[in-house]
Amino acid sequence: MYRADELEAVYYLITDKDVTEFFPIYQTFVKTEVLGSLPRRIERWRKYGFGQLGVFDKESEKLIGYCGLQPLDDTGEIEIYYGFYKDFWGKGLATETAKAVLRFGFEDARLPRIVAATHPNNTNSQKLLLRLGMKQGQNGRFYDLEAAYFFLMREDYQNDEAAFYKLDFMEI
Numbered sequence: 001m002y003r004a005d006e007l008e009a010v011y012y013l014i015t016d017k018d019v020t021e022f023f024p025i026y027q028t029f030v031k032t033e034v035l036g037s038l039p040r041r042i043e044r045w046r047k048y049g050f051g052q053l054g055v056f057d058k059e060s061e062k063l064i065g066y067c068g069l070q071p072l073d074d075t076g077e078i079e080i081y082y083g084f085y086k087d088f089w090g091k092g093l094a095t096e097t098a099k100a101v102l103r104f105g106f107e108d109a110r111l112p113r114i115v116a117a118t119h120p121n122n123t124n125s126q127k128l129l130l131r132l133g134m135k136q137g138q139n140g141r142f143y144d145l146e147a148a149y150f151f152l153m154r155e156d157y158q159n160d161e162a163a164f165y166k167l168d169f170m171e172i
Contacts, residue, residue: 006063009062010034013066014029016085044070050069050070050078050105052066064085064087065082065085066083066084067081067083067098067100069109072115072142075142078105078111078114094128106154113154114152115149116134117142119147126148129150134151135156
């Protein structure tokens with residue numbers, strides 16, 4: 001969860017061309033909508049018990065990425081999703097963050113299954129999902145796009161004790 005004063009940084013992250021390279025073409029973000037999105041984000045946490053989390057650099061405390069859980073399109077399934085500034089790619093941060101979010105999803109939110117959908121050409125994301133222990137399923141159509149589909153069942157989840165997370169946000 002973000003604080004209101006962090007939403008401008010969120011806007012710049014989710015409009016960065018490298019971060020959004022594989023986003024649907026129709027998906028655009030309006031700065032005023034992102035800056036005013038805190039009530040919607042809080043409501044998502046209240047409704048589902050999860051949402052998007054910011055990933056911040058330990059030293060500078062600047063936003064470097066995001067990761068979270070959300071409903072996958074209109075499927076009734078819950079997906080993990082993530083994105084990081086290009087300067088932070090290849091450093092294991094997405095893997096570390098996604099492991100922590102999976103742990104939260106299975107252990108705290110008690111989800112029976114977590115899925116992921118990626119653009120078919122986003123091979124780096126697909127490799128990450130496989131490293132997380134997810135299995136590739138049959139490709140599908142989500143968000144009006146063809147997508148590679150991955151899933152992990154709670155009973156197949158391998159708890160990674162090193163996957164640490166700290167939920168640090170205002171009381172909702």
